Amino acid sequence: MALLDFKCNECGEKFEELVFGGNVDKVRCPRCGSNDLKRIYEGKCYFGISGSSSGSGGCSGSSCRSCSGCSN
Ligand SMILES: [Zn+2]
Incomplete structure (x- = not known):
């Protein structure tokens, strides 16, 4: 979800x-x-939020599927 x-x-x-x-x-x-x-899409990440600096949403990216700001 x-x-x-x-x-x-x-x-x-x-x-x-x-x-x-x-x-x-x-x-x-x-x-x-x-x-x-x-x-x-505002580059916010709702999956895999880790607080890291990667991606504009601050997510790790590995499980992110809905974040347009995430390189993954
Ligand atoms: Zn309306």
């Missing part, structure tokens, strides 16, 4: 949603209920 950032294309609401497996398609905007959402 991963905590993902979304932005709603309908109302512009930004929110975080805890997503399990491939259930990204089931995420709805908490404000207007729209499923027209955009994933936001």
Whole structure:
């Protein structure tokens, strides 16, 4: 599972949603209920956080799969 950032294309609401497996398609905007959402990547790492200096999210990278700032 991963905590993902979304932005709603309908109302512009930004929110975080805890997503399990491939259930990204089931995420709805908490404000207007729209499923027209955009994933936001801010280089944050939700996997393998170790506090090291590698990657912009400070992750070790070995188990990171959702971090756009991670070289892995
Ligand atoms: Zn919305």
